[in-house]
Amino acid sequence: EAGVAQSPRYKIIEKRQSVAFWCNPISGHATLYWYQQILGQGPKLLIQFQNNGVVDDSQLPKDRFSAERLKGVDSTLKIQPAKLEDSAVYLCASSLSGQLNTEAFFGQGTRLTVV
Amino acid sequence: GNSVTQMEGPVTLSEEAFLTINCTYTATGYPSLFWYVQYPGEGLQLLLKATKADDKGSNKGFEATYRKETTSFHLEKGSVQVSDSAVYFCALSPGSQGNLIFGKGTKLSVKP
Numbered sequence: 001e002a003g004v005a006q007s008p009r010y011k012i013i014e015k016r017q018s019v020a021f022w023c024n025p026i027s028g029h030a031t032l033y034w035y036q037q038i039l040g041q042g043p044k045l046l047i048q049f050q051n052n053g054v055v056d057d058s059q060l061p062k063d064r065f066s067a068e069r070l071k072g073v074d075s076t077l078k079i080q081p082a083k084l085e086d087s088a089v090y091l092c093a094s095s096l097s098g099q100l101n102t103e104a105f106f107g108q109g110t111r112l113t114v115v
Numbered sequence: 116g117n118s119v120t121q122m123e124g125p126v127t128l129s130e131e132a133f134l135t136i137n138c139t140y141t142a143t144g145y146p147s148l149f150w151y152v153q154y155p156g157e158g159l160q161l162l163l164k165a166t167k168a169d170d171k172g173s174n175k176g177f178e179a180t181y182r183k184e185t186t187s188f189h190l191e192k193g194s195v196q197v198s199d200s201a202v203y204f205c206a207l208s209p210g211s212q213g214n215l216i217f218g219k220g221t222k223l224s225v226k227p
Contacts, residue, residue: 005123042204042217042219056214091158093159105159
């Protein structure tokens with residue numbers, strides 16, 4: 001079974017530029033998550049989708065971050081404009097249903113450096 | 116609010132030593148508790164979980180018991196191996212939506 005695919009693996013941009021990350025979840029997984037992991041900290045949820053609808057985006061900085069999952073399969077996370085403090089690893093995860101006891105599977109992440 | 120606190124690392128042990136990584140949590144209601152592991156160059160993987168008080172999660176020789184009275188979920192292994200070297204994250208899921216709240220992670224290095 002293929003895992004969660006993310007691209008690119010690494011990205012370096014200058015502040016005020018824009019960047020986009022792509023995630024393809026495990027086939028059949030209805031729930032998709034984007035997490036931000038700043039160096040030395042644990043991952044923090046940015047947004048959760050159930051199929052193509054948003055379940056929770058309370059911690060997404062909506063003035064600069066946006067995410068979509070138009071067909072309920074793959075997803076894109078965008079930052080525009082980027083700030084230095086956005087340097088982090090962006091993790092995508094998926095699960096079958098998002099219910100309490102279903103396991104979330106994580107991709108390897110995209111490491112973003114903003115200079 | 117909901118939060119997870121785990122012991123600071125890094126932790127360095129010799130092979131076959133006993134491992135404990137402490138984890139305590141703050142949560143409203145009855146969360147589920149998890150340990151995730153991140154091996155070098157790989158993504159986060161679920162190691163074990165417990166969904167209610169007094170449950171014991173176990174996998175690959177690791178164990179953790181959900182202690183509601185002490186709000187703890189300490190990770191233990193009786194004899195670590197070099198291959199256990201990784202970063203370990205304690206996490207909780209506070210509600211029915213499955214989202215996770217993570218601790219800061221503890222890096223474990225096991226020397227032969």
